[in-house]
Amino acid sequence: MRLILAPMEGIADHSLRDILTRLGGIDFCVAEFVRITNHLLTEKMLLRTVPELAHGGCTRNGVPVRVQLLGSDPVCLAENAAFVAALGAPGIDLNFGCPAPTVNRHGGGAVLLAFPEQIHTIVSATRRAVPLHIPVTAKMRLGISDTSLALDCARAIEAGGASEITVHARTKSDAYRPPARWEWLAQIRETVKLPVVANGEVWTPQDYEEIRRVSGCADVMIGRGVIIRPDLMRRIKTGEEAMEWLALLPWVIDFYEQLCARMEHRHAPGRLKQWLGMLRAAYPEAEILHRTLRSERDPVAVGEMLAAGLHETSGMIKNFY
Ligand SMILES: Cc1cc2nc3c(=O)[nH]c(=O)nc-3n(C[C@H](O)[C@H](O)[C@H](O)COP(=O)(O)O)c2cc1C
Structure with a gap:
């Protein structure tokens, strides 16, 4: 059972990751997305988003920070992933869930959920470009406006060779409106063999128990819940009282x-x-x-x-x- 700090662009930056991982309970973090266009990233650009790469890809407390890439071109993504891996990233995550209009207009993030074949091409190109000991993972939503392609997208990620998949249990149209569709996590877990990380609307230790019960997933990623209760991960692991x-x-x-x-x-x-x-x-x-x-x-x-x-x-x- 692993607890993962969600990527949150504009919120969970390097400084907050340092604080949250020192408070305890987090097994690894995924950093906020780095957008990939048709250029190769420079080390300077990358270190701006993920300064942990200058320290072995870990926070001060020794917690690994995976790098998340967002884009739509398989060749560019793969080349950049190889570069990120060479800089020492402990893992590379691919973003298939971002709903931001600027990102979607360029064909990246959640809009890819309409094209499972393209998702497959991106994952497999990235997997081929990155040394095998470095995990390549993906994070998806359930679809754009409905869930009809959710299982196809999960299968495409698996067939592309990803080693795990995080599912934010909502469509792009759901935005951040509660409730999250935790029952879909169970469907996806039963469809693919690779580990499925459950994500969406975990605010308390009770929510954590419930998402695990409903989804059957061992691993849970939490975003906003940890930002507002910074000791949430530690409490889940230890059963401690909430911090004053x-x-x-x-x-x-x-x-x-x-x-x-x-x-x-x-x-x-x-x-x-x-x-x-x-x-x-x-x-x-x-x-x-x-x-x-x-x-x-x-x-x-x-x-x-x-x-x-x-x-x-x-x-x-x-x-x-
Ligand atoms: C401000 C903000 C920024 C986010 N940035 C990213 C991102 O860079 N990459 C990503 O995959 N998801 C991003 N997400 C989605 C979260 O990782 C997570 O899937 C979502 O918040 C649901 O989990 P939660 O209910 O535990 O917060 C972001 C969410 C928020 C609220």
Whole structure:
């Protein structure tokens, strides 16, 4: 049974992967997609999205980070996959699920779900180009507007030689509307022999038990649930109680410090506010901090307010008891 951090472009970047994998419970991550056009990627471009490649393809905590490629041309994808493998990626994942219009307009992501033969060609070309000891995997949705080709797409991925397949149990038209169609995961698992990783709408340890029961899948990938409850994977593995806000806040500060070290300072507050905005769903205290920080753009002032939040929150907790 493996727990996998989902790729989330614009959210689960290198800094957040560092925090989440240090919090524990994650067996491996898939990084956000790298778009492949008709050029060979440069090492610099790749390291921008997956800086872990400069450290053996693992996070600071030693958790492997697979690289996800998104495109539609089998030759370009295969050549780039070979390059990514040579740079030390511990695995290569192919994206057949992204619903973004800009990506779909160029024939990549979820639109490929209408063409199982093309999916097959892409997977097999990539598999041939990458040394056998490096897994080539794929991530798909159930279809574009219906599920009629879901099993064909899964079969195409298997026939192409992928070593596992992650299924986000929704069509492109479903977007992110709950519920996810977990029953489809069982159908796909029964259709192919390769391991199927279940994905979609796991927010709590109870959801995790339920998706495994309904799908029969051993492995589960979680995205948004871990962003709003950063200890979710660890709790699933250990059965621990949920982390209190006061215990989480130093991790939020660590995240902000990493942002300031890695990006132009003026961009750091925006990324921090984005994560805080999501944390509000699980932590009322994040709501207070988010409101306090909302109009502050000065990176230094934001850092000071975060540190003050640590003191205030500890005061609040002391008063509470
Ligand atoms: C903001 C955002 C960005 C995403 N980026 C990617 C991506 O780069 N590649 C990908 O395969 N899926 C991407 N996804 C889909 C997630 O990996 C996952 O399949 C989806 O969120 C469902 O899982 P969840 O309910 O656990 O979040 C993204 C989802 C979100 C919300």
